[in-house]
Amino acid sequence: MRLVNGLLQLETLFLPSYLASLSFFPHNPTPFVKVQDNICTVIPSGGDDSSAIIAAFQLCSRDATVVFSNATYHIEKVMSTHGLRNVTVDVHGTLLWGTDTDYWIKNSLPLGYQNQTLAWDFGGDDVSWYGHGYGTFDMNGQIWYDLANGTSNMYGRPINLVIRNSTNFYMSGMRFVQSAFWTLTTHTCQHVMFEDIYINSTSTSGAPTQNTDGIDTFYTNNATFRRWSVTNGDDSISPKANSSNLLIQDSQFYGSDSIAIGSIAQYPGVFEFVENVTAERIYCERCKYPAYIKTWTGVQQGYPPNGGGGGLGYARNMVFRDFVVSDLTVAGAYITQCNSYIGATAQCDSSTFTISNITWSNITGTVANSTLAYIQCSGSAPCEDIRLLDFDIKTTGGPFVNCSNVELLGVSCNEPAP
Structure with missing residues (x-):
C-alpha cells in the first residue's frame, strides 16, 4: 500500500491474505481510494471499480464514511462487504453493472434461499446509506429480460443488493433502475428502514420484466418501507419466510x-x-x-x-x-x-x-x-x-x-x- 498524489494505491502483495485470496481480486489490481479523516472516497477508474469498492469498505469499516462521487462506477465482479460498524454510505453517482451475463451466471453469490443468487452481499450494524434522490444502481436489466424472455426465476440472474446479518440499517433516497432480477433483499436482519426509494424496471423489447421484485424479506424483524415508487413487472414489496413486524406506508406502485x-x-x-x-x-x-x-x-x-x-x-x-x-x-x-x-x-x-x-x-x-x-x-x-x-x-x-x-x-x- 502506498500514497500516490494523495491516493491510496492497493497492491496484491500488501492486501490482507483473506482479501487477496478472494476470486474477485485480479492478480494486479489498481483500485484507488482516497482516505482522509475516516472518509474513504472511491475514485472511479474508467474500468472495473469493484475491487476499489471492496477495499474502501475494508479500510473504512468502523466509525467511518464511504463516498461515491458524482460519477459512474463500473461493477464487473461480485462484491461482499461485511462486518461494518457505524458506517455511512454516501452515494452521489451511478453504480453500473457489467453486461457479461456468463460471468454473473457462473459467479453470482448464493442467497441461501430458493436457489437465488446475488451481485452484492452487504452487511453490518448501525449503517446509514444515503442516495440524496439521485444516487443510482443500474443493473443493465434489459440484457437479462431478453435472455430470460419469460423464463421464471432463470438461474444466475443476480439480485442487485442483499442486506444480510444487519441490525439498525437505514437507506434513503436511492434510485434502482433496470434490475437484473429482484432489486433488494433483506436476510437475517432486525430494525431496518428504507425511505424514499425509487425503482423502475421496464423492458424496451417484447420480453417481460418478471422477477424484478422491489424488495423481498427473509428472516427479517421490524422493517419499515416508506415513500416508495415502484414501476416493474412483479411484486413491489414481498415479505417472505420468517418476516415479522413490517410497516409499509405512503407508496406508489405502477404496473406491478x-x-x-x-x-x-x-x-x-x-x-x-x-x-x-x-x-x-x-x-x-x-x-x-x-x-x-x-x-x-x-x-x-x-x-x-x-x-x-x-x-x-x-x-x-x-x-x-x-x-x-x-x-x-x-x-x-x-x-x-x-x-x-x-x-x-x-x-x-x-x-x-x-x-x-x-x-x-x-x-x-x-x-x-x-x-x-x-x-x-x-x-x-x-x-x-x-x-x-x-x-x-x-x-x-x-x-x-x-x-x-x-x-x-x-x-x-x-x-x-x-
Missing part, C-alpha cells in the same frame, strides 16, 4: 403485483411464518391487486425456485388499509393456496399452512374486470377471520366475490373460487 405476502410454504416439512404486517396509504395503478397472499400447495412437486410445496406455518395479523387503486387487472383482494409452477391444479386443498386475521379496509377505485375479490383457501386448513371492509371498488361487471374454504366478513361470497 403490489404487496405480495409470500410466496411461502415452498419447502416440505419446514415451518415458516409471516406476521404483523401493516400497509397503509398506498396508490396502485394498473396493478394486479392492492395486496395479496400466496402459498404453495401441501404436496411437493419439483424443487425451488420453480417447484416445491408441503411447507408448514402461518400468515396472520395483517392490515391493508386506505388504498386508492386504478384499473386493477385481477381483483381488489386475493388469496391463493394453490401456488405451483408445474401445474399442481389438483392439490389446491392440500396445504396445512394457515392464514388468519387478514383485513383489507377502505379500498377505493376501479377493477378492470368483474372480480371484486378472489379468496381460495385450502380445504385442509380453511382461512379464518378474513375481512373485506369499506370496499368502494367499481368493477366492469358482477361484482363477483369468488371464495372457497374461508370465514369471510364484510362481503358475501357469490361464486366459488376454482
Whole structure:
C-alpha cells in the first residue's frame, strides 16, 4: 500500500491474505481510494471499480464514511462487504453493472434461499446509506429480460443488493433502475428502514420484466418501507419466510403485483411464518391487486425456485388499509393456496399452512374486470377471520366475490373460487 498524489494505491502483495485470496481480486489490481479523516472516497477508474469498492469498505469499516462521487462506477465482479460498524454510505453517482451475463451466471453469490443468487452481499450494524434522490444502481436489466424472455426465476440472474446479518440499517433516497432480477433483499436482519426509494424496471423489447421484485424479506424483524415508487413487472414489496413486524406506508406502485405476502410454504416439512404486517396509504395503478397472499400447495412437486410445496406455518395479523387503486387487472383482494409452477391444479386443498386475521379496509377505485375479490383457501386448513371492509371498488361487471374454504366478513361470497 502506498500514497500516490494523495491516493491510496492497493497492491496484491500488501492486501490482507483473506482479501487477496478472494476470486474477485485480479492478480494486479489498481483500485484507488482516497482516505482522509475516516472518509474513504472511491475514485472511479474508467474500468472495473469493484475491487476499489471492496477495499474502501475494508479500510473504512468502523466509525467511518464511504463516498461515491458524482460519477459512474463500473461493477464487473461480485462484491461482499461485511462486518461494518457505524458506517455511512454516501452515494452521489451511478453504480453500473457489467453486461457479461456468463460471468454473473457462473459467479453470482448464493442467497441461501430458493436457489437465488446475488451481485452484492452487504452487511453490518448501525449503517446509514444515503442516495440524496439521485444516487443510482443500474443493473443493465434489459440484457437479462431478453435472455430470460419469460423464463421464471432463470438461474444466475443476480439480485442487485442483499442486506444480510444487519441490525439498525437505514437507506434513503436511492434510485434502482433496470434490475437484473429482484432489486433488494433483506436476510437475517432486525430494525431496518428504507425511505424514499425509487425503482423502475421496464423492458424496451417484447420480453417481460418478471422477477424484478422491489424488495423481498427473509428472516427479517421490524422493517419499515416508506415513500416508495415502484414501476416493474412483479411484486413491489414481498415479505417472505420468517418476516415479522413490517410497516409499509405512503407508496406508489405502477404496473406491478403490489404487496405480495409470500410466496411461502415452498419447502416440505419446514415451518415458516409471516406476521404483523401493516400497509397503509398506498396508490396502485394498473396493478394486479392492492395486496395479496400466496402459498404453495401441501404436496411437493419439483424443487425451488420453480417447484416445491408441503411447507408448514402461518400468515396472520395483517392490515391493508386506505388504498386508492386504478384499473386493477385481477381483483381488489386475493388469496391463493394453490401456488405451483408445474401445474399442481389438483392439490389446491392440500396445504396445512394457515392464514388468519387478514383485513383489507377502505379500498377505493376501479377493477378492470368483474372480480371484486378472489379468496381460495385450502380445504385442509380453511382461512379464518378474513375481512373485506369499506370496499368502494367499481368493477366492469358482477361484482363477483369468488371464495372457497374461508370465514369471510364484510362481503358475501357469490361464486366459488376454482
